[in-house]
Amino acid sequence: MASGAGRRRRTQIHYVPGDVPEVVVQRLPLYVRVLADFEEQDMQVVSSEKLGTRLNMTPAQIRKDLSYFGRFGKQGRGYNVNNLVSTLRNILGLDISWNAAVLGMGRLGRAVVAYPGFEPEGFRVVAAFDNDERLTGSEVGGLRVQAMEEIPSTVKSRNIKIGIVAVPADSAQSVIDALVKAGVRSVLNYAPLSPKVPSSVKVRSVDPVLALQSMTYYLKNPADVH
Amino acid sequence: MASGAGRRRRTQIHYVPGDVPEVVVQRLPLYVRVLADFEEQDMQVVSSEKLGTRLNMTPAQIRKDLSYFGRFGKQGRGYNVNNLVSTLRNILGLDISWNAAVLGMGRLGRAVVAYPGFEPEGFRVVAAFDNDERLTGSEVGGLRVQAMEEIPSTVKSRNIKIGIVAVPADSAQSVIDALVKAGVRSVLNYAPLSPKVPSSVKVRSVDPVLALQSMTYYLKNPADVH
Numbered sequence: 001m002a003s004g005a006g007r008r009r010r011t012q013i014h015y016v017p018g019d020v021p022e023v024v025v026q027r028l029p030l031y032v033r034v035l036a037d038f039e040e041q042d043m044q045v046v047s048s049e050k051l052g053t054r055l056n057m058t059p060a061q062i063r064k065d066l067s068y069f070g071r072f073g074k075q076g077r078g079y080n081v082n083n084l085v086s087t088l089r090n091i092l093g094l095d096i097s098w099n100a101a102v103l104g105m106g107r108l109g110r111a112v113v114a115y116p117g118f119e120p121e122g123f124r125v126v127a128a129f130d131n132d133e134r135l136t137g138s139e140v141g142g143l144r145v146q147a148m149e150e151i152p153s154t155v156k157s158r159n160i161k162i163g164i165v166a167v168p169a170d171s172a173q174s175v176i177d178a179l180v181k182a183g184v185r186s187v188l189n190y191a192p193l194s195p196k197v198p199s200s201v202k203v204r205s206v207d208p209v210l211a212l213q214s215m216t217y218y219l220k221n222p223a224d225v226h
Numbered sequence: 227m228a229s230g231a232g233r234r235r236r237t238q239i240h241y242v243p244g245d246v247p248e249v250v251v252q253r254l255p256l257y258v259r260v261l262a263d264f265e266e267q268d269m270q271v272v273s274s275e276k277l278g279t280r281l282n283m284t285p286a287q288i289r290k291d292l293s294y295f296g297r298f299g300k301q302g303r304g305y306n307v308n309n310l311v312s313t314l315r316n317i318l319g320l321d322i323s324w325n326a327a328v329l330g331m332g333r334l335g336r337a338v339v340a341y342p343g344f345e346p347e348g349f350r351v352v353a354a355f356d357n358d359e360r361l362t363g364s365e366v367g368g369l370r371v372q373a374m375e376e377i378p379s380t381v382k383s384r385n386i387k388i389g390i391v392a393v394p395a396d397s398a399q400s401v402i403d404a405l406v407k408a409g410v411r412s413v414l415n416y417a418p419l420s421p422k423v424p425s426s427v428k429v430r431s432v433d434p435v436l437a438l439q440s441m442t443y444y445l446k447n448p449a450d451v452h
Contacts, residue, residue, distance in 0.1 A: 017443075017444075017447030017448070021282040022282070023281065023282040023283070024282060025440050025443045025444075026440040028439075028440065028443070029436050029439035029440050030436070032439070033436075055249065056247040056248070056249040056250060057249070057287065058284065058286055058287050058290055060284055060286055060287070061283065061284050061286070061287045064284055091443065091446075091447075092439060092440070092442055092443050092446070093442035093443060093445055093446030093447075094439060094442060096446075098438075098442060098445065100438075104333070106332055106333035106334065107330070107332035107333060107334060107335075107392075107393070107394050108332065108333060108334040108392070108416065110394070111394050111395045111417060112434070114395065115395070115434065117434070117435050118434070118435065118438075121435050121438075121439070123435070123438055161445050162438065162441070162445075164434070166333075166334070167333070168333050168336070168337050169337045169340065169341070185444065185445065185448075186438075186441040186442070186444065186445055188434055188437050188438055188441070190334065190416070191337060200448075202441045202444045204437035204438075204440065204441060208338070208341065208343070208344070208390070208414055209343050209344065209347050209349070210255050210256070210259075211414055211430035212324075212326075212344075212347075212349055212388065212412075212414055212430075213254075213255035213258070213318060213320060213347070214251050214252040214254065214255050214318070214430065215388070215412040215414070215428045215430060216318055216319035216320060216324055216412070217243075217246075217251045217254070217317065217318050217319060218243075218251075218411065218412065218428045219319055219324065219387050219388075219411065219412055220317075220318070220319030220322075221243030221317075221319075222243070222411075222426075
């Protein structure tokens with residue numbers, strides 16, 4: 001029956017990338033994670049209600065988010081889990097592999113190079129950079145640490161699409177400028193500043209204040225006090 | 227008229243902290259940021275539609291999130307901006323000051339200590355720790371670097387409620403264990419691992435994969451191609 005539902009259901013993917021709000025794009029990976037869990041539990045069909053319960057969002061919000069990408073499933077029948085997760089992976093570009101460079105080989109940069117969570121998700125760290133002459137030429141996680149001057153040639157030769165910036169705050173902007181100049185359009189920024197980039201470049205910064213602000217709720221409202 | 231609306235409107239705050247879903251709590255700081263912007267523009271009243279447009283959420287989702295905390299404003303009249311932002315700040319504990327310790331005085335830890343964004347938001351870094359003997363006793367950002375063994379006594383004497391963990395992945399769990407044992411219940415974790423903590427402790431980890439996954443969308447769907 002479930003596979004019958006799968007046959008009957010046809011997804012009509014149609015979207016204009018620029019029309020999809022950034023917050024919707026940022027929610028899609030969460031959907032993929034939850035759907036991948038459901039898939040592992042051999043769930044075939046899921047309702048927007050059930051997805052909403054899991055993500056603590058209204059079903060209407062979920063249907064609205066997904067509606068940007070066309071029609072998934074039939075009214076009142078729920079979504080085919082396999083179909084939805086594979087379509088979202090495809091839309092997000094998670095079904096292909098991306099090469100990344102890590103900039104800054106301090107403690108954090110080394111930890112990022114060694115992070116075991118990237119490879120299974122299709123992110124390959126293929127280059128490491130630092131501007132400290134005592135580090136360049138040495139090896140970190142199987143990569144030869146290169147000087148920052150080599151960014152342009154290496155980005156090109158290694159097809160690097162993502163820059164992971166783990167340098168100190170005072171040199172982050174210049175490193176990001178070099179990445180952008182070399183053609184990198186996705187930057188994951190660990191440095192505590194808001195870098196300036198052209199609109200064609202996406203930056204995700206670690207925002208420590210926002211994270212702290214959602215924890216103080218629990219300090220002020222301890223769960224064990226009623 | 228706007229001040230009249232302010233007088234007529236009475237907020238009845240009533241909530242059971244444990245009943246509020248964590249994702250809702252995590253969205254509240256975003257509401258505060260947007261409302262603070264509106265407040266600066268001298269806006270007096272804002273609708274859930276306008277908030278929704280700004281945050282790219284449905285008005286229903288916003289009304290539902292806020293309904294956990296009682297009644298804000300009157301049906302069809304919108305929210306009083308000053309009232310809502312100050313109430314949310316109070317609920318989130320953003321109207322008081324919190325003491326934090328930074329663990330790990332590598333590049334990242336030093337950058338965190340020097341980060342200018344904490345103090346204006348009420349977060350005070352009052353202690354710095356490292357287990358490297360070459361660093362303990364030295365000064366970073368006006369703080370004397372202490373050995374990790376001093377965590378319990380310093381957490382108590384300095385009333386530290388938040389631990390910011392910037393140590394390498396392989397020592398993060400033991401540092402977090404020490405913080406928890408000392409009574410810290412909020413941890414901001416920069417190390418790329420998922421630490422194990424009791425349910426009474428909140429951890430916000432930097433999740434680099436989730437951040438990367440919402441950027442690959444733009445690599446796969448460049449805005450300049452239609």
